[in-house]
Amino acid sequence: MPATFHDELRRIVGPAHVLTGIECGPYVIEGRTPEAVVAPGSKEDVAAVLVAAGEASVPVTPWGGGTTMAVGSPPSRLGLVLLLGRLNRLVEHEPGDLTATVEGGMTVQALQEALGRRGQWLSLDPPHAAKATIGGTLSANVAGPRRHLYGGCRDLLIGLTVVTADGAIVKGGGKVVKNVAGYDLPKLFIGAFGTLGVIVEATLKLRPRPDADRVVVARFERLKDAGVAARTVMASDLLPSALDLIDGEAVRALGLGGADGAALLVGVDGMADQVDWQCREIERLLEPVGLREARVLDGAERDRLWHARGTVGREAFAETAATMRWVLLPSQVADCMEQGAAVAQRAGLRAATAAHAGVGIVEAALGGGEHADLERVAAVLSEWRALVRGAGGHAVIQWAPLAVKERVPVWDEAGPALRIMERIKAQLDPRGVLNPGRAAGGI
Amino acid sequence: MSSLDPGRKAGLRRELEGLLGKGAVLSDPEELLVYESDGLTLFQALADFVVFPTSVEQVSAVVRLANRESLPFVARGAGTGLSGGCLPAEGGLVISLMRMNRVLEVDYENQLAVVEPGLVNLHLSWAVGPKGFYYAPDPSSQQACTIGGNIANNSGGPHTLKYGVTVNHVLGLEVVLPDGEIIWLGGRTRESQGYDLTGLFVGSEGTFGIATKIIVRILRRPQAVKTVLAVFDAVEAASESVSAVIGRGLVPAAMEMIDQLTIQAVEDAFGCGYPRDAAAALLIELDGLREGMEAQAERVMAACRENGAREVRAARDETERQLLWKGRKSAFGAYGRISPAYMVMDGVIPRTRLPEVLRRVNEIVGAHELRVGNVFHAGDGNLHPNILYDPRRPGEVARVVTAGGEILKVCADVGGSISGEHGIGLEKMDYMPLIFTEADLHAMRGVRDAWNPRGLCNPGKIFPSRKACGEASIAYRPHPIEAQGLAQRF
Numbered sequence: 059m060p061a062t063f064h065d066e067l068r069r070i071v072g073p074a075h076v077l078t079g080i081e082c083g084p085y086v087i088e089g090r091t092p093e094a095v096v097a098p099g100s101k102e103d104v105a106a107v108l109v110a111a112g113e114a115s116v117p118v119t120p121w122g123g124g125t126t127m128a129v130g131s132p133p134s135r136l137g138l139v140l141l142l143g144r145l146n147r148l149v150e151h152e153p154g155d156l157t158a159t160v161e162g163g164m165t166v167q168a169l170q171e172a173l174g175r176r177g178q179w180l181s182l183d184p185p186h187a188a189k190a191t192i193g194g195t196l197s198a199n200v201a202g203p204r205r206h207l208y209g210g211c212r213d214l215l216i217g218l219t220v221v222t223a224d225g226a227i228v229k230g231g232g233k234v235v236k237n238v239a240g241y242d243l244p245k246l247f248i249g250a251f252g253t254l255g256v257i258v259e260a261t262l263k264l265r266p267r268p269d270a271d272r273v274v275v276a277r278f279e280r281l282k283d284a285g286v287a288a289r290t291v292m293a294s295d296l297l298p299s300a301l302d303l304i305d306g307e308a309v310r311a312l313g314l315g316g317a318d319g320a321a322l323l324v325g326v327d328g329m330a331d332q333v334d335w336q337c338r339e340i341e342r343l344l345e346p347v348g349l350r351e352a353r354v355l356d357g358a359e360r361d362r363l364w365h366a367r368g369t370v371g372r373e374a375f376a377e378t379a380a381t382m383r384w385v386l387l388p389s390q391v392a393d394c395m396e397q398g399a400a401v402a403q404r405a406g407l408r409a410a411t412a413a414h415a416g417v418g419i420v421e422a423a424l425g426g427g428e429h430a431d432l433e434r435v436a437a438v439l440s441e442w443r444a445l446v447r448g449a450g451g452h453a454v455i456q457w458a459p460l461a462v463k464e465r466v467p468v469w470d471e472a473g474p475a476l477r478i479m480e481r482i483k484a485q486l487d488p489r490g491v492l493n494p495g496r497a498a499g500g501i
Numbered sequence: 502m503s504s505l506d507p508g509r510k511a512g513l514r515r516e517l518e519g520l521l522g523k524g525a526v527l528s529d530p531e532e533l534l535v536y537e538s539d540g541l542t543l544f545q546a547l548a549d550f551v552v553f554p555t556s557v558e559q560v561s562a563v564v565r566l567a568n569r570e571s572l573p574f575v576a577r578g579a580g581t582g583l584s585g586g587c588l589p590a591e592g593g594l595v596i597s598l599m600r601m602n603r604v605l606e607v608d609y610e611n612q613l614a615v616v617e618p619g620l621v622n623l624h625l626s627w628a629v630g631p632k633g634f635y636y637a638p639d640p641s642s643q644q645a646c647t648i649g650g651n652i653a654n655n656s657g658g659p660h661t662l663k664y665g666v667t668v669n670h671v672l673g674l675e676v677v678l679p680d681g682e683i684i685w686l687g688g689r690t691r692e693s694q695g696y697d698l699t700g701l702f703v704g705s706e707g708t709f710g711i712a713t714k715i716i717v718r719i720l721r722r723p724q725a726v727k728t729v730l731a732v733f734d735a736v737e738a739a740s741e742s743v744s745a746v747i748g749r750g751l752v753p754a755a756m757e758m759i760d761q762l763t764i765q766a767v768e769d770a771f772g773c774g775y776p777r778d779a780a781a782a783l784l785i786e787l788d789g790l791r792e793g794m795e796a797q798a799e800r801v802m803a804a805c806r807e808n809g810a811r812e813v814r815a816a817r818d819e820t821e822r823q824l825l826w827k828g829r830k831s832a833f834g835a836y837g838r839i840s841p842a843y844m845v846m847d848g849v850i851p852r853t854r855l856p857e858v859l860r861r862v863n864e865i866v867g868a869h870e871l872r873v874g875n876v877f878h879a880g881d882g883n884l885h886p887n888i889l890y891d892p893r894r895p896g897e898v899a900r901v902v903t904a905g906g907e908i909l910k911v912c913a914d915v916g917g918s919i920s921g922e923h924g925i926g927l928e929k930m931d932y933m934p935l936i937f938t939e940a941d942l943h944a945m946r947g948v949r950d951a952w953n954p955r956g957l958c959n960p961g962k963i964f965p966s967r968k969a970c971g972e973a974s975i976a977y978r979p980h981p982i983e984a985q986g987l988a989q990r991f
Contacts, residue, residue: 152851152853153748154744154747154748154852154853155851155852155853155882156747157851177750199692209665209669210691210692212668212669212697212700213665213669222944226940226943226944227940228940228941228943228944229937229938229941230941230944230945232849232916232917232918232936233851233916233917234849234850234851234881234882234916234917234918234921235849235881235882236657236661236666236849236878236881236882236883236918236921236922237849237918237920237921238654238655238657238666238704238918238920238921238922238923238924238925239918239919239920239925239929239933239936239937240925240933240937240941240942240945240963241701241704241705241945241948241949241963242655242668242700242701242703242704242705243701243941243944243945243948245668245697245700245701246696246697246700246701246948248697248700249692249695249696249697250696254696265752266747266749266750266751266752267750268750269750289610292610292612293610295721295723295724295790297789297790328793329793329796329797331792331793331796332789332790332792332793335790335792335793336790336792385690385691385692385693386690387608387611387689387690388610388611388612389608389610389611417691418611418690418691419691419692450688450689450690451690452690452693452694454694469694469695470694472694472695473684473685473694474682474684474685475684475685475686475693475695475698476695477684478678478684478698478951478952479695479696479698481950481951481952481954482696482947482948482951484951485947485948485950485951486944486947486948497695497696498694498695499694499695501695
């Protein structure tokens with residue numbers, strides 16, 4: 059990285075917003091230290107930084123709250139880390155329109171607090187909300203338990219402004235909830251891990267805050283029973299906002315009890331009398347399928363549980379060896395969780411799994427202390443992937459030491475659609491400046 | 502505008518018949534005429550061939566043939582689109598998907614269905630209805646339009662307020678790419694790896710390829726439905742009630758507005774129970790749990806009353822509910838009785854800007870000495886001003902087009918969009934710069950070129966034309982089947 063490039067960065071964003079050398083320590087990714095870190099204060103400055111980086115042939119890694127930096131393949135070269143934290147304003151919130159426009163670097167929690175003061179919320183509940191930014195949440199396509207009823211990023215994002223690799227400020231979608239003018243470019247940047255452009259502004263659909271919001275913690279002897287319970291709820295008239303299936307190890311990690319049995323966390327929100335009715339109805343429906351105990355949590359207890367649920371993957375064990383995300387059909391979730399645990403056990407390790415059962419997404423964590431050597435961890439992850447693929451899904455490593463990632467591919471096979479993805483990447487970032495090698499298919 | 506000499510055309514016809522069978526290829530001008538327009542008859546364009554494949558392999562074979570011959574091609578469903586999107590703007594082949602209309606599989610446990618693109622939207626809800634399920638996106642043309650056409654246009658409908666548009670219900674697509682390759686985008690699971698190509702494909706107006714299998718979510722029918730009619734003496738009061746309902750923390754399934762001209766046309770035609778002297782009416786539907794439904798309806802009715810509704814009532818039974826919806830859904834047919842022709846407009850605004858924008862729409866149309874009826878998705882801010890006109894009066898069509906452009910400009914100026922559900926197609930390509938910069942359009946062109954590098958797949962659409970107005974005729978003439986009294990637009 060030429061010294062003149064550092065000078066150019068300082069000229070664009072001001073010397074206080076460029077970090078070099080030892081100051082880059084907090085932004086190490088997979089053991090690699092960036093050559094520089096820059097924090098622009100406006101989308102125009104983001105554009106100028108990308109132009110300068112392009113001219114100097116320095117790859118750029120956008121960085122929001124840093125909560126998903128471990129996801130994906132390690133960067134082939136860590137050049138410039140582009141911090142979005144200064145782009146943290148709520149640009150526009152018109153409650154009557156149920157929409158908000160927000161800068162990419164605003165944290166989810168700060169946004170929720172601002173919206174909450176006016177009786178609304180963004181129905182996305184990603185983990186680490188205090189750190190996770192809107193841009194990062196979209197880029198990594200993160201959601202939480204409430205995706206069950208309210209949908210994920212692609213259902214809530216209606217407009218996006220990105221800066222592309224050539225420094226162009228490009229907008230797609232708009233500020234209205236219904237819009238079919240032109241291509242739906244915002245969809246392209248969801249889950250793209252910053253490989254197509256830097257998200258500087260997003261417009262999102264909002265919801266009114268519910269009058270009541272609770273979670274029913276339903277305990278079962280066996281995971282199998284809890285799985286049947288999840289399917290019973292799905293096939294009923296109930297409209298829960300969350301339906302999370304939790305195995306024994308994850309129950310223990312959540313502080314809900316010992317590592318035997320399993321739990322179903324059923325979120326219900328809305329008008330108070332409806333919430334009351336749903337809580338009663340859940341117990342009535344689950345009684346015949348082996349419900350052992352049901353507790354209804356509200357207020358701080360509820361918040362604590364959902365918070366812990368968000369981070370249960372990495373924090374499942376004192377020394378979690380790796381975490382993986384399985385995407386499955388809802389009907390396969392409980393079976394795969396059971397079989398996955400058996401795979402880990404055969405290798406002398408332990409698994410903790412927690413699922414958004416109705417959406418079909420499982421977080422699987424692997425632990426096992428001194429038995430968790432590289433080879434065993436890699437072997438279990440590979441077996442898990444085969445298991446998930448066999449059930450018609452796919453599996454992605456969420457977090458693992460670099461040495462494990464070198465043995466097991468982070469991403470599942472991309473398939474023939476990769477050809478189109480590569481061509482889109484070539485159109486929007488022809489020199490491959492943005493986060494090269496990070497996303498699925500090595501894009 | 503056929504560019505093929507007779508010898509080449511005869512040879513290609515034989516070859517297409519070899520691929521698809523006799524009876525699956527049209528090439529006579531009289532037969533092609535039926536396919537020269539969609540629901541927007543302002544535009545016409547003749548294809549060289551219209552073909553009717555019955556399998557993905559046949560679609561792929563036709564697309565490969567088109568590539569070999571460098572002929573443009575465009576997919577067509579029921580032809581109910583309202584922007585000229587499925588017209589063969591540059592000649593070539595129209596690939597009709599109407600013979601690929603099966604429900605291939607329904608997985609009730611995972612709440613999804615695998616269907617072919619020519620399946621009529623409503624037929625999917627019929628197919629899964631007996632088990633208590635339905636397909637949520639419900640465009641007004643749902644009795645005729647196809648799921649494939651809905652994919653192309655990312656179609657909406659009244660109930661999108663709560664349930665979202667087509668893209669929110671599509672999980673996976675089998676697609677014939679513009680070079681003829683068959684690939685899957687997405688699948689049965691809620692997520693796939695890499696870029697969301699499924700999401701991007703939906704709403705691409707047939708320029709990224711042709712969907713040949715579609716995996717959609719189906720929903721359980723709600724326990725309870727409640728429909729409320731609120732009647733107003735002023736349009737402003739109705740508009741403000743829309744925001745008031747939202748402001749009370751309610752998200753109705755649908756919130757539709759119908760203005761006086763439309764009410765009168767509907768009452769003359771069908772007698773659905775709307776008061777003829779009302780300035781506007783709101784049709785508000787709530788659905789969900791039975792428990793608490795009455796309380797929610799009370800909240801809605803209170804919000805309307807406090808904002809000046811002179812009458813608010815809930816439909817007492819299913820018959821009354823259906824009658825109220827009939828008034829809404831038959832509005833287009835009713836216009837046909839009071840005007841020889843009408844132009845269906847489509848624009849979106851932030852819903853809080855409804856009062857001023859509706860006022861501006863009326864001013865614009867009045868200034869052009871035309872009449873307008875408004876029936877639209879008020880909860881989404883998705884306007885449908887329908888400009889009534891008589892094509893036999895000289896100059897009137899041109900005034901309609903001018904007024905339409907001015908209305909779109911108003912939508913853009915208040916931060917809205919130039920289309921909420923009908924698409925850009927041929928109709929609105931030259932209005933794209935109202936809401937997109939050259940940089941925005943450049944990125945979109947780049948994405949199109951990634952899918953469709955040769956530009957043979959539905960060319961001449963979406964992007965502003967270099968040649969103003971192109972070769973598409975702007976003069977209205979009735980569609981042949983319309984002239985014969987066989988069909989009407991809706």
